[in-house]
Amino acid sequence: MPSRLADGSPAERRSITLPLQSAGLLSALIFLINAIFEVLVINHLYGSQYVLIALLLAVLSLWAFLEVALIGRRAVVPPLRLLKLLLASQIVLSLVRHAGDFSSRSAALSSAALPVQSPQFGLAIVFLPIDVLLFLAISRCLIDAFADAERRRAKQLQRQMAILQQTKAELQASERRYRLIADNVDDVIWTLDSQGLFTFISPSLKSLLGYGAEQWIGKPLNSLLTPASASSLQGALAQWLQQRQPVDPLLPSYRAELEHLHRDGSRLWTEITMTPLREKDGPLMGFVGVTRDIRVRKLYERNLSEARDAAEEANSALLSANALLHGRATTDGLTGLLNRRHFEDILRAQMKTSLEHGKSLSLLVIDVDHFKEINDGLGHTLGDKILIEVSHLLAASLRESDRVARWGGDEFIMVMPRVQPDEALQVANRLCASVSSHPFPGGWVVTLSIGVAELRAHESLEQWFDRADAALYAVKNAGRNAARLST
The missing domain is CATH 3.30.450.20 (PAS domain)
Structure with a gap:
């Protein structure tokens, strides 16, 4: 059975030691009283003295037994088993020694002044050595119990010392490790x-x-x-x-x-x-x-920031160049309107959409009347200004879905999705009126001739354009400054 003393606290060790000390003192006192009693017996003991001594021995024997018995509730000490047996034997021995004569001697209390007759001398001679042997056996058990407790305490201390030494070694190793880290780390x-x-x-x-x-x-x-x-x-x-x-x-x-x-x-x-x-x-x-x-990191961050700024600047320049190139590729350099090549792509896409969805698509072919006379009379510089003014007037008349382009020289072209031919003709007439009433540089009166044609099913771009162009020439032959719908 494992001992509860082995890992006991100091308070638990004191709870064992003190009862053992008390039991030892009581056993010594019991032996002393027994010895005195036997001596008094030989020298004519009084009845009152006998009763008091017998009671005292009974109380002390029971007290010693209880002290040792209570230790077993707090710890397991092997010598205590024999010690309890010896203390119980002491109680039994006392009962055997005194029970026979107790009743007769208790009667002597009524006449305490008279000595009682001495018991048999041989009993004193027999019990005195027994008391000595019993006391020695009890003392030996007490010594063994103390020794057992101390051995366990020594083992406990050894374990604690071993734990402390291990902890100390670990702390020293940890201190050396962290000291080594602190002494050699760059941070x-x-x-x-x-x-x-x-x-x-x-x-x-x-x-x-x-x-x-x-x-x-x-x-x-x-x-x-x-x-x-x-x-x-x-x-x-x-x-x-x-x-x-x-x-x-x-x-x-x-x-x-x-x-x-x-x-x-x-x-x-x-x-x-x-x-x-x-x-x-x-x-x-x-x-x-x-x-x-973090100097290296700061340097990398600065270089990265400079590289990012340079890349953003280069990207901005590239976007600007792309926009410029796209503008040059898709717009007319003089008027800013769409150029012929780009407008042809738009026309073909509009034609495909219109034919697929069955929507109307109207085309306006526009020509500036007598533009050769304008260039010859006012000069090319003023003629270019007039073309620019005309392009602005045309662009101002557009809906969001409409597109207009400079087709070449003094000729412009406009496409109007989802517009019926009659409506497109009205727009063309308004353009003629707007341009003819506009004040141009040099006081020159400018007029337009416009041919209008609606896209027909299974018609090519060239066929569609030729019909609008034919309507345009019909206007010119009829006197110009007007619009006509292709038949």
Whole structure:
């Protein structure tokens, strides 16, 4: 059976030791009283003395037995089993010794002055050695019980010492490991007290800032920073110092890029990570932090930013060039309207859509009347200005879905999706009126001749255009400044 004493606390060991000591004292006292009793028996014991001694022996024997019996409820000590047996034997021996004569001797209490007759002398001679042997056996059991308890206590102490030695070795190994890390890592590891003063700095401060770590112990972290970075850090530190008794037991970490002052006067960027230290539900104890050199990262970031700016600038220039090229490829250089090549693509796409969906599609072929006379009379420069003015008037008349282009020279072309030929003719007449009434440079009156044609099923672009062009020439033959619908 395992002993509950083996891992007992000091209080449990005291609860065993004290009853054992009491049982030992009681056993010694019982032996002494028994010896005195036997001596008194030989020398004529009085009845009153006999009764009192017998009662005292019974009480002390029972007391000693109970002291030892109660130990078994708190711990298991093998010698206690024999000890309880011996103490029980002592009680039985006392009963055997005194039970026979107790009734007759108790009557002597009524006449205590008269001595009673001495019991047989031989009984005293027999019981006195028995008492000695019993006392020696009880003493031996007590010694064994004490020795057993001490052995267990010694084993407990040995185990505790072994655990302490192992813990000490682990702590020493951990300290050496972390010391090795702190001494050789490139990052600077440091701790601050609650006032923001250094309590530890790793030696890597020398390679980072050129300073020895020892000279900064007891000084503030701000003294190693530029004024702007020191102000930023001071704000965060002040916030933590105001939270010495925070409601939230978890304080946030502080991470920032700060600029440090090197011993040679130069400046370098570092990243600082600082975490507050505090006891559970207690005040702020200090901070632990790491300072990391980020000069290479800053250089990469700057190069990346410059490369990004250059790429964005090049992309913007490319987009501008593409837009310019697209404009040149799709628009007329003089009027800004769509050019002939691009407009042909639009026409073919509009024709396909119109035929697939059965929608009307009207075409207007527009020509500036007597434009050769305008160029010859006013010059090409003024003629170009007139063409530009005409293109503006045409563009101003467009719906969102309509398209107009310069077809070549003084000829323009307009396509109007989902417009019936009669409606397209009305638009053409309004254009003729708008242009003829417009004041052009040089006071020249400009008129238009317009041919209108609606796309027919199974008709090609050339056929469609020829019908509109025929209507245009019919207008010119009839006197110009008008519009006509193709038949």
